[in-house]
Amino acid sequence: MVSLATLVAAGCVAVVWSPSDAEVPAAAGESGARAERTPPAQRSVEPSAPAPSATATSGAGAERRASDPPSGAAIPDKGPGTFVTAPGTSANAGTGKPLRYRVEVENGIALSPAAAAKEVERILSDPRGWTADGRSAFQRVADEVTDFVVRIATPGTVDDICGQYGLDTGGEVNCNVEHNVMVNLKRWELATPVYANDVHAYRALIINHEVGHFLGHGHVTCPGEGKPAPAMMQQIKGMHGCVPNVWPYDAEGNLITGPPVL
Secondary structure, X not given: OOEEEEOOOEEOOEOOOOOOOOOEEOOOOOOOOOOOOOOOOEEEOEXXXXXXXXXXXOOOOOOOOOOOOOOOOOOOOOOOOOEEEOOOOOOOEOOOOOEEEEEEEEOOOOOOHHXXXXXXXXXXXXXXXXXXXXXXXXXXXXXXXXXXEEEEEOHHHHHHHHHOOOOOOOOOOEEEEXXXXXXXXXXXXXXXXXXXXXXXXXXXXXXXXXXXXXXXXXXXXXXXXXXXXXXXXXHHHOOOOOEOOOOOEOOOOOEOOOOEOO
């Protein structure tokens, strides 16, 4: 749930921790959109501060499974900064020429690259995802020629890579810089209070939010009380009256969005 977004407490600006989907101040940004595709003022870091708890369903599909770590599971602070690529190639998702992407997992963490790749594939191929725009298509590959890379890494490594572009992820949030969609292992495994019982839904939100930034989408806010929260809303900063939702589009193919964050 982040992107190279707003220099305020949200996007690609310095991240000042806030108990919700806060954006980062101008000095450092959340993860958000690709640096070259989103102006610095639109960058955003997705702080993983606790958001108000909620029980509404997210529509992500699966609730916490036995294979998921308990909420108190230990997450390594920092890994070696080297990665292993998930093997194999996926079918094309969406119409048109696909954006090619790799899925990488930092060495030394207890996460299967193949399992992570399968989950990312599921998210990017869902009919409620970005392929519903009629233009975006994706294909996972295992070689070096890619448009972007999804990297799941320890908090310290995410801080290092995002920090190279002036973003302060504070050991807590994700970021999107250049062709890197950086996923904080803490968020991937533990989600946030709103999604604590549906960690797979929150993973979908991370991928949809950060890839959304890569595609050029900026942050938006809640469109109204009781309405689904847009995937491009920094939900970690609070739901602001919206109900949990992790998909860019609804089942009828309508974009779920709200007023832009200026």
